[in-house]
Amino acid sequence: MGIKQRKDREREEMKDLILDAAKRISIEEGFSKVSIRKIAEEIEYSPGTIYLYFKNRDEILFELHNLAFQKFYKEQLKISHINEPFEKLKEHGRVYIKFGLDNPDLYELMFIVQAPGNEIETSQSWNEGMKTFEFLRSNIQECLDAGYFKGSDVNTLSIAMWSLVHGIVSLYLRKRMAMVPKEFMKPVLFGAFETMIDNLNNKK
Amino acid sequence: MGIKQRKDREREEMKDLILDAAKRISIEEGFSKVSIRKIAEEIEYSPGTIYLYFKNRDEILFELHNLAFQKFYKEQLKISHINEPFEKLKEHGRVYIKFGLDNPDLYELMFIVQAPGNEIETSQSWNEGMKTFEFLRSNIQECLDAGYFKGSDVNTLSIAMWSLVHGIVSLYLRKRMAMVPKEFMKPVLFGAFETMIDNLNNKK
DNA sequence: AAAATTACTGAACACTGTTCATTTTGTCAA
DNA sequence: TTGACAAAATGAACAGTGTTCAGTAATTTT
Numbered sequence: 001m002g003i004k005q006r007k008d009r010e011r012e013e014m015k016d017l018i019l020d021a022a023k024r025i026s027i028e029e030g031f032s033k034v035s036i037r038k039i040a041e042e043i044e045y046s047p048g049t050i051y052l053y054f055k056n057r058d059e060i061l062f063e064l065h066n067l068a069f070q071k072f073y074k075e076q077l078k079i080s081h082i083n084e085p086f087e088k089l090k091e092h093g094r095v096y097i098k099f100g101l102d103n104p105d106l107y108e109l110m111f112i113v114q115a116p117g118n119e120i121e122t123s124q125s126w127n128e129g130m131k132t133f134e135f136l137r138s139n140i141q142e143c144l145d146a147g148y149f150k151g152s153d154v155n156t157l158s159i160a161m162w163s164l165v166h167g168i169v170s171l172y173l174r175k176r177m178a179m180v181p182k183e184f185m186k187p188v189l190f191g192a193f194e195t196m197i198d199n200l201n202n203k204k
Numbered sequence: 205m206g207i208k209q210r211k212d213r214e215r216e217e218m219k220d221l222i223l224d225a226a227k228r229i230s231i232e233e234g235f236s237k238v239s240i241r242k243i244a245e246e247i248e249y250s251p252g253t254i255y256l257y258f259k260n261r262d263e264i265l266f267e268l269h270n271l272a273f274q275k276f277y278k279e280q281l282k283i284s285h286i287n288e289p290f291e292k293l294k295e296h297g298r299v300y301i302k303f304g305l306d307n308p309d310l311y312e313l314m315f316i317v318q319a320p321g322n323e324i325e326t327s328q329s330w331n332e333g334m335k336t337f338e339f340l341r342s343n344i345q346e347c348l349d350a351g352y353f354k355g356s357d358v359n360t361l362s363i364a365m366w367s368l369v370h371g372i373v374s375l376y377l378r379k380r381m382a383m384v385p386k387e388f389m390k391p392v393l394f395g396a397f398e399t400m401i402d403n404l405n406n407k408k
Numbered sequence: 409a410a411a412a413t414t415a416c417t418g419a420a421c422a423c424t425g426t427t428c429a430t431t432t433t434g435t436c437a438a
Numbered sequence: 439t440t441g442a443c444a445a446a447a448t449g450a451a452c453a454g455t456g457t458t459c460a461g462t463a464a465t466t467t468t
Contacts (some may be wrong), residue, residue, distance in 0.1 A: 117378050130382065152399050155383075159381070163368055188360065196364040196368070200403045200405070201403050201406050
């Protein structure tokens with residue numbers, strides 16, 4: 001009964017074909033330009049065919065969002081070599097902001113756009129997001145273990161920290177940082193994060 | 205030569221007619237459902253007419269965004285009675301988050317959606333946004349004057365604080381708070397803000 | 409080879425923003 | 439009041455969008 005296996009394999013190959021096309025369009029024109037008809041054109045199938053492999057466009061964007069997370073996760077790992085927990089947390093924030101500024105399209109897909117969010121909802125279906133959150137959480141737990149942020153809760157603190165860096169990146173990406181002159185944008189954005197974290201009760 | 209005046213007045217009346225229709229649709233179905241054709245239908249004019257009064261759809265959304273800011277600003281004023289600057293800042297944050305959770309559609313229009321952002325860009329053209337920022341800035345200046353956040357810059361601190369609350373609200377609205385069980389959502393969101401601010405070097 | 413199953417198509421539906429040649433309406437001097 | 443000009447409004451057309459589904463083509467099973 002190798003036929004079923006082949007069929008399954010062919011199905012996966014077709015899904016990959018669709019996703020690869022979506023990825024190409026996304027890289028070349030931005031994810032917002034990824035349309036069903038454009039993908040169909042690219043892979044030389046009819047638009048209807050795509051719906052035999054994906055529930056809808058959002059499901060395809062969800063997969064692109066997962067790929068973006070993989071790239072993001074790799075970037076995050078660059079902080080692993082730092083031993084001092086608080087220094088690591090600071091670098092973590094910098095890496096996060098830098099990723100957002102350097103990859104606006106991927107960042108939107110991961111954290112701003114509605115589309116893949118409808119495929120998320122629960123923690124079970126948002127593996128990539130949870131993995132990233134866990135990474136931050138463990139960093140903050142190390143800080144707590146080292147005596148920083150006395151009396152605070154890991155989870156709450158993690159969400160606060162994440163919200164801070166996300167707020168910085170997303171306000172910038174959505175053009176709500178009009179009060180900052182363009183030439184000072186980058187230093188101000190990184191500075192906002194550092195000012196906040198430096199004002200924390202970070203003494204052991 | 206009263207004709208020119210009448211013409212100008214009629215032009216303003218027509219703009220209001222369009223905006224009122226846009227507002228109605230926005231309230232009833234959400235701003236994302238505000239389409240040129242739907243407005244045209246509502247006011248019993250052809251779609252093309254709308255373009256004689258507004259450059260494009262974004263300009264209409266920008267006006268709705270301004271109205272949202274007016275409501276937001278009124279809400280913010282509720283903290284004015286608090287004298288102690290740090291307590292006021294805390295309440296300011298709570299009011300901000302509450303507004304976002306209670307008015308998701310307005311919040312999106314003000315701070316998340318791309319559309320009105322293209323009409324913003326510079327501080328000159330984003331009056332409403334700047335007004336709100338100034339309000340926060342003055343609150344933080346009061347904190348600095350009272351000895352809080354020693355050695356920090358007002359502007360940078362304001363941006364950091366704003367980013368924190370915006371991050372909390374926008375991650376929630378865009379369904380990226382999957383790690384928080386729904387029943388604890390509200391307390392966790394407010395808690396994230398309070399944990400962060402309580403961890404600040406807020407002693408005089 | 410015929411029947412049954414699976415895969416694919418592409419037209420159709422219901423939308424979207426925006427433009428522009430054409431028509432209608434309003435103003436004003438003769 | 440009529441003709442000329444200007445201003446205002448129209449609505450079809452362009453170029454898209456996601457999604458569905460009756461019908462056709464290809465493959466597999468009997």
